[in-house]
Amino acid sequence: MATLQLKKLTSVWIITILVLFVLAIVFGILMRFNQGNAIHLSPVGFYSMMTIHGLTMIGIWFVAGMAAVNFLLQRYIKVSAGINVFALVLTVIGVVMLWLVTFVGEFHTGWTFLYPLPFRGAWKEWATPLFLLALGVLGIGWFVWSAGMLFQIFRKYRPAQAFAWQHLRKGSPEIETPPFILISTVTLIGIITCLVAAVLLLVLYFAEYFSSGSFVNDALLMKNLTFFFGHTLANEMLYLGLASLYELFPEVSGRPKFKMTWYVALAWNCTMVFILTAFFHHMYMDFVQPFAFQVIGQMASYFASVPAAAVTAFSVLAVVIKNPIRWSLTNTLFFVGVTGWLIGGVGAVIDATISNNFVLHNTLWVPAHFHTYNAIGNVLFSLAFFNWAANEFGGKGHTDKFTRLKMTLLIIGGSGFVIMFYIGGAYSVPRRFNVYPQEFSSLSILASAGALFACLYLAVIVWFLVNTVNKCLKVFSAA
Amino acid sequence: MFKSIFCGLSIFCLGAVARAQGPGYVFSEEDKIYQKVADVNIAYDGEVRSLSGLYSQGPVVIALIYTRCSGVCNPFLLQVKENMLVADSDERSRVLVVSFDPRDGSGEMRRLAIRYGLDNDGGWIFATTPQISELINSVGFNPVWDSVRAQFDHEALLVGINDEGFITRKLTGLRDFNAFTSLLRSIRNEFILSYPLPNENMVFSCFSYNPETGKNQPGTGLLLLLLPALLSLVVVFVLSRRHDRKPRF
Numbered sequence: 001m002a003t004l005q006l007k008k009l010t011s012v013w014i015i016t017i018l019v020l021f022v023l024a025i026v027f028g029i030l031m032r033f034n035q036g037n038a039i040h041l042s043p044v045g046f047y048s049m050m051t052i053h054g055l056t057m058i059g060i061w062f063v064a065g066m067a068a069v070n071f072l073l074q075r076y077i078k079v080s081a082g083i084n085v086f087a088l089v090l091t092v093i094g095v096v097m098l099w100l101v102t103f104v105g106e107f108h109t110g111w112t113f114l115y116p117l118p119f120r121g122a123w124k125e126w127a128t129p130l131f132l133l134a135l136g137v138l139g140i141g142w143f144v145w146s147a148g149m150l151f152q153i154f155r156k157y158r159p160a161q162a163f164a165w166q167h168l169r170k171g172s173p174e175i176e177t178p179p180f181i182l183i184s185t186v187t188l189i190g191i192i193t194c195l196v197a198a199v200l201l202l203v204l205y206f207a208e209y210f211s212s213g214s215f216v217n218d219a220l221l222m223k224n225l226t227f228f229f230g231h232t233l234a235n236e237m238l239y240l241g242l243a244s245l246y247e248l249f250p251e252v253s254g255r256p257k258f259k260m261t262w263y264v265a266l267a268w269n270c271t272m273v274f275i276l277t278a279f280f281h282h283m284y285m286d287f288v289q290p291f292a293f294q295v296i297g298q299m300a301s302y303f304a305s306v307p308a309a310a311v312t313a314f315s316v317l318a319v320v321i322k323n324p325i326r327w328s329l330t331n332t333l334f335f336v337g338v339t340g341w342l343i344g345g346v347g348a349v350i351d352a353t354i355s356n357n358f359v360l361h362n363t364l365w366v367p368a369h370f371h372t373y374n375a376i377g378n379v380l381f382s383l384a385f386f387n388w389a390a391n392e393f394g395g396k397g398h399t400d401k402f403t404r405l406k407m408t409l410l411i412i413g414g415s416g417f418v419i420m421f422y423i424g425g426a427y428s429v430p431r432r433f434n435v436y437p438q439e440f441s442s443l444s445i446l447a448s449a450g451a452l453f454a455c456l457y458l459a460v461i462v463w464f465l466v467n468t469v470n471k472c473l474k475v476f477s478a479a
Numbered sequence: 480m481f482k483s484i485f486c487g488l489s490i491f492c493l494g495a496v497a498r499a500q501g502p503g504y505v506f507s508e509e510d511k512i513y514q515k516v517a518d519v520n521i522a523y524d525g526e527v528r529s530l531s532g533l534y535s536q537g538p539v540v541i542a543l544i545y546t547r548c549s550g551v552c553n554p555f556l557l558q559v560k561e562n563m564l565v566a567d568s569d570e571r572s573r574v575l576v577v578s579f580d581p582r583d584g585s586g587e588m589r590r591l592a593i594r595y596g597l598d599n600d601g602g603w604i605f606a607t608t609p610q611i612s613e614l615i616n617s618v619g620f621n622p623v624w625d626s627v628r629a630q631f632d633h634e635a636l637l638v639g640i641n642d643e644g645f646i647t648r649k650l651t652g653l654r655d656f657n658a659f660t661s662l663l664r665s666i667r668n669e670f671i672l673s674y675p676l677p678n679e680n681m682v683f684s685c686f687s688y689n690p691e692t693g694k695n696q697p698g699t700g701l702l703l704l705l706l707p708a709l710l711s712l713v714v715v716f717v718l719s720r721r722h723d724r725k726p727r728f
Contacts, residue, residue, distance in 0.1 A: 116509065147718065154719040193711040200706060204683070213680070220685040221700035228707060276708055287672055288686070290697070 004478060005081050006074060007393050011472035012088065013067035014386045017060045018465045020095070021379075024056040025458045029451045035436060036448030044122075046434035047108030054111030055098050058234060059138065061374065063091055064382035065240025066145060069184050071389065072247050073149060076181060077156050083148035090141025097134035101127045110432065112230055115222030118205065132205050135198065143195045150188045157181060163272075164265035179258045182265060183243040186272035187236050193276055194232035201225040220288055224279075231279035235304070238341065238373065239271065241381030242312060248388055249334045254326040255319050264315070267307035274304035281352040285361055294354060301352035309345050313338065329403040330388045336411060337380030344373025347422075362432070365425030368418055375457070376414035386468055394471030402463075410460045416453030420446045508649045510619040515644045516541075517617035521577065522585060523606035530575075530614075533604075534640050538572045538666035541638040543620055545580030545631060546587040555635035555653060560595060562659040563602065570663045576605045579615055579622055580631065583607055618646060639666040 027049045034041045041049070066087070073079050101107045105127030109117040118128045153162055157177065160166065162185040166173035204222065207215050250257050258264075280297025283289045316338050325331070347369030351360050360366065387400075400406070424447075429440045436444050518531040533539055542559055544552040556576065563571060578588060588605040592598040597605075608614055615621065622633035639648040639662040648665040650658055665671045685700035 120509075120513075122514075147714065150715070151718045154715075159715065159719045189711060189715060192714055193707045196710045196714075197707040200703065215682065216678070216680045218681050218684045218700045221683055221703060224685075224704055228704065290701070 003074075003081070004475070006071060006079070006084070007389075007475045007478075009081065009084050009088065010067055010071045010389055011393060011475045013063065014389065014472050015469050016088075016092070017064050017067075017382075018386070018461070018468060020056055020060050022458065022461060022465060024053050024060070025454065025461065027053040027056075029454045029458065031434075032447045032451035032454065034434060034447075036444045036446075036451060037435070037441075038448050038451070041434065043434050044106050044108060047110070048102045048106055050432070051108050051110055052099060052102040055102075056095070057374070058111060058230075058237070059091070059095065059098075061378055061382060062142070062233060062237040062240070063087075064386075065237045065244070065378075066142070068244040068382060068385040068389075069187075069240050070145075070149060071385075072180060072244060073152070073184060075247075076178065077152045079152055080148050083145055087141040087145035090137050094134045094138035094141065097130055097137065101131045101134060105130065107131050112226060114226060115205075115217060115219055119208070129206075129209060132202055132209070136202050139195050139198050139202070143192065143199075146188045146191045146195070150185065150192070153181060153185055153188075157185075163269060164260055165269075167260050167262050167265040168269075177260050177265075178247075179260055179264055179268075180243055180247040182260065182268050183239060183246055186268050187239040187243060189272060190232055190236045190239070190275055194229045194236065197225050197228040197232070201229055220286060223283065223286065224289075227279040227282040228276075231282055232275060234370075235275050235278070238378045238381075239308075241337070241378045241385075242308075242341075244385045245312070245334050245338070245381055246315070248385065249316065249331055250319055252326070252328060252330045252334075252388060253319055253323075255323060258315055263307075264311050267311040271304050271308045274300040276300075278304045278352070281357070284354055284357045298352060298354055301349060305345055305349060309342055313342060327403070329400045329406065330384045330391075332403060332407050333380045333384035333387065336407060337377050337384065340376030340380065340414070341373045341378065344369050344371075344377050344418075347372060359428075360425060362430055363425045364421045364429045364431050367431055368421030368425050371421060372418045375418065376411070380410075383464065387464075390468045390471035393475045395474065406460050406463065409456055413453050413455070413457030413460065417450050417457060420450030420453065508651055510649070511617065511646050512649065513645055513647070514617070516638070516640050516646055517610070517613040518644065519608050519610035519614045521575070521604075521606040521608045523588070523604050525585070531644055533573075533575065534642055534644050536642075538642050539640045540572055540574045540662065540666065541618065541640060542574060542576045543579050543615065543618075543622075543633075543636050543638070544576060545578045545622075546583050546591050547580065547630075549630060551633075551635045551653070556595060558653050559637065559659075560597065562656050565656060566660060566663060570660060570667075571602060572663055572666060573601075574603050576603065577611075577614065578607050579611050579620070579633075581611065618649070637662060639663070641666045641668055 030039065030041065031046060031049055031053065033039045034046055070079055070084055105124040107118075107123045107127035113131070118131065121128060161175055161177055162181060164177040164182045166175065167177065201222065204217050204225070208217050246258050277296050277300040280289070280293045281301050283297065284294055316335065319325070320335065347365070350356050351365060351369060424443060427440070427443055429436060429443055429446075436447070516530065516534075518529055520527050521530055521533070530539075540559075542556065544556060546552075559574060563574065576588070576591070585607060588607055589598065592603065592605040597603040618636070618638045620633070620636050620638075622631040625632045634651050635653060637650040637654075637659075638646055639650075641647050647668070648662045648671065650662055661671045683700040683703050684698045686695035687698040689696060
C-alpha cells in the first residue's frame with residue numbers, strides 16, 4: 001500500500017513531467033514548421049530548440065519510468081522517500097540549468113553534444129561548463145535514485161533471485177521472482193552502468209576544459225562514451241515503461257498477474273547484457289572504430305531487443321486474445337504503446353544493420369523510428385501509469401467515457417507525425433537541418449504536415465494533462 | 480559530507496586557476512573550423528576589394544606570411560608553390576598570400592611575387608590588408624612580435640576557405656602533398672575523413688601508433704570502455720552485500 005507521501009511525490013513527478021512534455025512538443029512542432037518553411041526561426045534558435053527538445057524528452061521520460069517503478073516497487077519492497085525527494089530536487093535544478101544554457105546561453109550542440117562540439121563555442125562562454133555541470137547534477141540525482149532502489153531490491157532478493165536465474169533451471173523454483181522485479185533490476189543495473197559512463201565522459205570533458213590544452217581527448221573514445229551513456233539510457237527508459245506494463249496491464253485488464261517463466265527470465269537477462277554493447281551501432285560511420293566492434297554492435301542490437309520484444313508481445317497477446325478484457329484508457333494506452341514500440345523497434349533494428357545504416361544514417365529514418373517507439377510507444381506506457389495513478393489518487397474508477405476519442409486522436413496524430421518522418425527518410429532527406437537543402441525543398445511540405453499531425457497529438461496530451469493534474473492535486477487535499 | 484564539498488570546491492578552484500594561467504591560445508588545426516572568415520578589405524593590383532568578393536568567385540587558400548621573415552615563411556611558400564604545381568588542374572584553387580606585418584605594403588608584396596616567379600600567375604594573389612587583426616583573429620592565427628629578434632614568432636598556417644567563406648580546413652607547418660590536396664578537396668565542399676593522431680597530450684587514446692611497424696594498436700581508450708561495466712559490477716556487489724539474512728517473502 002503506497003503511503004500518502006509517496007502518492008504526493010509521484011503526483012509532483014507526474015505534473016512536472018506533463019507540463020515539460022507539452023512545452024517540449026511545442027518546440028518540436030515549431031521545428032517541423034520551420035523545416036516546412038511555414039515559420040522562420042534563426043539557425044541558432046532552431047538548434048537551441050532542437051537541443052532542449054531532445055534533452056527534455058529524454059530526461060522526462062526517463063524520470064517518468066523511474067517514478068513509476070519507484071511507486072510500484074512499494075508493493076514488494078520498502079522504497080526511500082528521501083532519495084525520491086533528492087532525485088526530484090536535483091532533476092528540477094538540472095532541468096532549469098539546461099533551459100538556461102540553451103535559451104540564454106544559446107548552447108546548441110544537439111542533445112548528443114558530440115565531442116568536440118561543446119568546445120566550439122558558437123554560444124556564450126559560460127554555457128559549455130554550465131551544460132556539463134547540469135548533466136553532472138542530473139547524473140548524481142539519478143545515480144543515487146537508481147542505486148537506492150537497487151539496494152532495497154537486494155535487501156529482499158539475492159542477486160541470483162532478482163535476476164530470476166532459478167527460473168532458468170528445470171523444475172519449479174522455490175521462490176518465484178515477479179517479472180516486475182526482474183525487469184526493474186536489470187534496468188536499474190543498466191542505468192547505473194550508463195551513468196558511470198556519463199561520469200567518465202564528464203570527467204574527460206572537464207579535464208580538457210580546465211587543462212588549457214595540456215590534456216586533449218580522443219574523439220573516438222568520447223563518441224563511444226557518449227553513446228554508451230546516451231543510447232543505453234534511452235533504451236533503459238523504455239524498459240522502465242515495460243516494467244510498469246508487466247505489473248499493471250494484466251491487473252487493470254482484470255486478468256491474473258504475469259508469471260515468471262524461463263523464457264521471460266532468459267530474454268531480460270539477454271537484454272541486460274547485450275544492451276550495454278548495442279550502442280556500437282551508432283559508430284558504423286566511424287571508419288577508425290575496430291571492425292569487430294561494428295559486428296558486436298549489430299549482433300547486440302538484435303540480441304538486446306528481439307527476445308524482450310518477442311516475450312512481451314507474446315505475453316500481452318496471451319492476455320487479450322480470447323479473454324474478456326475490461327478495456328480502459330490505461331490498458332488501451334499500454335496495448336497501443338506495445339504496438340508502437342514494436343513498429344519503432346523494427347525500424348531501429350533495420351537501421352542497426354550495417355548495410356542498411358550506410359543508406360539510412362542521418363536521414364529522417366532515424367527520427368522516424370525513435371519517435372515511433374517513444375511518442376507512440378514508451379510515452380504511452382508512462383501515460384498509462386499516470387492515468388492509473390491519477391485515478392488511484394483521485395479516488396474515482398478507471399472508466400473514461402472519452403477513451404475511444406482520445407485514443408483515436410492520439411493514434412492519428414502520432415502515426416501521421418511519424419509517417420511524415422518515414423517518407424522523408426525513404427527519400428533520403430537529411431536530419432538535423434533547420435531548413436531542407438535545395439535538393440529536398442519540394443519535400444518540406446512533409447515537415448509541415450508532420451507538424452499538423454503533431455498538433456493533434458498535442459491537443460490530446462493537453463486534454464490528458466488537465467484531467468490528470470486535477471486528479472493528482474486531490475492527493476494534496478487528502479487528510 | 481563537509482570533506483567532499485571541500486575537496487570538490489578545491490578541485491574546481493584549482494582547475495579554474497590553472498585555466499586562468501593558460502596562454503589562451505592553441506596551435507590547433509580544429510580551431511575556428513566551420514566558422515566564417517572575416518570579410519576584410521584586401522589590397523592587390525592597385526585596387527582594394529573585399530575578401531567575400533574574392534571567395535564568392537570560388538574557394539581560396541590563404542597563406543599568412545610577412546616579407547621580412549627570416550624563418551619559416553620562405554620554405555613555407557616554396558612548398559605551397561610546389562604542391563600547387565603538382566596538384567591536378569581541376570583541384571587547384573587561388574592562393575591568397577596575405578602579409579600580417581603592417582610594415583609590408585603593395586611594393587613589398589609585388590617584389591615577393593616576382594621573387595617566386597608568380598607575378599604573372601592568375602592563380603596567385605599577393606595582398607595586404609588594413610584589417611589584419613580581424614583577419615588573423617577570425618582564422619585563429621596569433622603571431623607574437625619578438626622585439627629581441629625583430630621577428631614575428633608564428634607558425635606556418637594555410638587556411639582553406641570555401642565559396643561561402645567558411646574555414647573548411649587548416650594546415651599548420653610544412654605539410655606533405657596528401658595533406659595539401661585534402662585541403663584543396665575540402666574547400667570544394669568534399670567531405671574529408673580525418674582522425675587526430677595520438678599525441679602525448681592524449682592520454683586515453685583508442686589507438687597507440689607504433690612508428691616502427693607503422694601500425695595502430697588498441698590503446699587505453701578502448702580499455703576505458705570496459706570501465707563502466709566493471710564499476711557497475713562493483714556497485715552491484717556492494718549493494719547486494721546488505722541482503723537481509725532472513726528471507727522476507
